[in-house]
Amino acid sequence: MDLFEYQGKEFFAGYGMPVSAGEIAFTVAEAVAAAERLGTPVMVKAQVHTGGRGKAGGVKFAADTDAVREHAGNILGLDVKGHIVRRVWIEKVSDIAEEYYAGFTLDRSAKKHLGMLSVEGGVEIEAVAETNPDAIAKIWIDPIEGLSEATCRDWVAAANLPEPAVEGAVEVLLKLYRAYSEGDADLVEINPLILTLEGSVHVLDAKVTLDGNSEFRHPDYSQYDATQSRDEREEAAHAKGLQYVGLDGSVGVIANGAGLAMSTADVVNQVGGAPANFLDIGGGANADVMAGALEVINNDPAVKAIFINIFGGITRGEEIADGILEAMERVEIDSPIVIRLDGTNADEGRAILEPHLTDRLMMQPTMLDAARRVVELAS
């Protein structure tokens, strides 16, 4: 789950890292009031789950409360790469001498944690990696050994951080690693990590992605669930506990298993259609889950036809066919449905569906045939 900058800073502060005082605001009035309490000048920063907000005009310096009013008014409602700004973070201004980059993430190939540190902060790290890869000092950390202070010092030296920043950087990086590992983060990034004119090392931005699978040992993470960016369809599916990702097409897709669901969307695309979603209903295909899935897809106005693609493994074809019919009795469906049922006892399952087939409910023998039929119906 992705955290907004202000949530990330709270998360970092919980591990003792130095962040600026600030307040979150949902309206212009709240932004002005926050600035009055904090004392100007302040920064007005759009809170969105995407990069590039500075370029989009989502980060502004405000010398006084009039400027806060103007900038907050412009930024609230702003579209940053498809994300609409609903909240702004009002923060005390820092005096920046230098900007660095620091981050930790999992290196899936090395199967170790990867730390990255660079004196070229404040710009996209991907750009630095391309234009000047030597400016990024990398370390690989064995999760059993963790990050020792000695290793951290060597790392800071390797990154060529200037002398006045060394002590502060070591301290922040050790805390950042703790936040990353103890906090079960997929990613923590500080960009920029700054050296202030007064000579202290300070966290000026925060990008944090937490592992949703770790919620059992971090019950407080449920608070972030409500602030994930999901479209209306994804929100409805999430409420039903479904694995759903919204796409732009007109063919609703339901399949059992993540691989098969991805593959189904691909095949629709391959025969000239466009999937409206990815939806995995899991190994079985019982009536409750199927009804929930059909409901979510039916509420998507872009959907013109629905493709149910089920492969029976342990779950038998008869059970799957019964589940589909029962679900269809419970939900009124607007679009025609094409079913492909294969695997264990597929013949028995198809025999159950056979008497119910109409021009609204069709069956095709293979995944490819079904995809062709459903794309035809959707166009």
Place this chain on the structure above:
Amino acid sequence: MSIFVDENTKVVYQGLTGSQGSYYGLLNRDYGTQVVAGTHPTKAGTDVDGVPIFANVADAVQQTGATASCIFIPAPGVRGAVLEAAQGGVKFIVVITEGVPAHDEVYFYNALKRDYPDVLLLGPNCPGIMSPGKCNIGITAGHIAKPGGPVGIVSRSGTLTYQALYELKQKCVGVTTCVGIGGDPVPGTSFIDCLRAFQDDPETLAVMMIGEIGGSAEEEAAEFIKNHMTKPVAGYIAGVTAPPGKKMGHAGAIVSGDRGTAAAKIEALTDAGVHVGQNPTEAGELMADIVAGL
């Protein structure tokens, strides 16, 4: 022959007393797998349909000679269970459980590598492993596979694995071993581990590989195939239409920026001489054609 497991593999089920564990554990036994024990910290001395329960894996190994473990316990307990299994003396550990935190996965992966380098871990979040006709550990329906070879299968996805087994059976192509390595970010067994084992297995004459978006495991596998494999490989990659930044069901199936895309993986595999199908059926047909020409 088969890789990793065969008719002599004796399996202890950690979590056999739970609903999932008993359901699949007993199905595995019905298939012919030597299901020799289960574990539960407070239920030692009881049994599940005749399978004895021990307090821990070490006791089960000592009493029954178990050589492998299959873990069905909930995600919070998986890290402890994997370390218990390795410490208990089994040489092969299969973790079916879904939803294990990535930090736990990378921890026990490295712990096994350091302290128990001869132990092989499969999963987490995998369907298991089957050597048709000999041994089936996990949640794959045994009857959808034809025993005998000559094809070895390795896959990141459960249902696409079933699909592959089924398509090959329809075409009367047998399978030596089918390994589901799972859809998580840190799989214990990689594509390369399986490809190497298939290359060394005299009864496996061709390999089918099913990948998906996210990470670079398929690209690394392509490099291995190019340099070390003489046996033909057919493949399929799911997720061509997946948008960046979204997890497609599996924790590991995510395109980050322009990394981990299906297009890059397909290109790498094609470049390595792999016959890549545009959909699972086509991949199955390609595999059947290869087998027919052997």
